Amino acid sequence: MPGDFAQVLEGRLAALGRAAARSDLTQLLAHELGDPSRYTLEGPEIALHPDWAFALSLLFHELAVNALRHGALSIPEGHVDVGWHIDEGNLVLSWQETGGPPVRRPSAPGFGNLLVRYAAVKLEGSANLLYFQSGLRCDLRVSLHACWPQRRGAMLIAPRETHTLPTRAM
Numbered sequence: 001m002p003g004d005f006a007q008v009l010e011g012r013l014a015a016l017g018r019a020a021a022r023s024d025l026t027q028l029l030a031h032e033l034g035d036p037s038r039y040t041l042e043g044p045e046i047a048l049h050p051d052w053a054f055a056l057s058l059l060f061h062e063l064a065v066n067a068l069r070h071g072a073l074s075i076p077e078g079h080v081d082v083g084w085h086i087d088e089g090n091l092v093l094s095w096q097e098t099g100g101p102p103v104r105r106p107s108a109p110g111f112g113n114l115l116v117r118y119a120a121v122k123l124e125g126s127a128n129l130l131y132f133q134s135g136l137r138c139d140l141r142v143s144l145h146a147c148w149p150q151r152r153g154a155m156l157i158a159p160r161e162t163h164t165l166p167t168r169a170m
Contacts, residue, residue, distance in 0.1 A: 072097035
């Protein structure tokens, strides 16, 4: 399946390219998910440092591709709900697929699963993939102070003011 490998690799590289142009959490998610009638996004506006956009772009690309191939977005009735908030210096995000085909837990984690978990760990957090009959859920918690690979994380943009997170000594 060399064609499949090339297509998957091309998709991942394209996701990285988009990260450089889109440094807002909502924009990253919207681009990966495509048709706005198929998803709901809810959370505060968050401007991402380019390194964070890089990591999260990979993570969201993997979740979206899986949803398109096997999950909720593989059928017309499927839907993805993504919600997030800030909690004690952490981005807490939940990706929930509904209305898709029945979900089965894979017998072994695939590369996409490992990539999602790796990106979360590199951002000093975790990604928990839950395989419910009603759809996949990914619970993500990552530090806003994480470094990827050598710079500070993100900043939260409040409605009237901008909060810049302190840099961390390396």
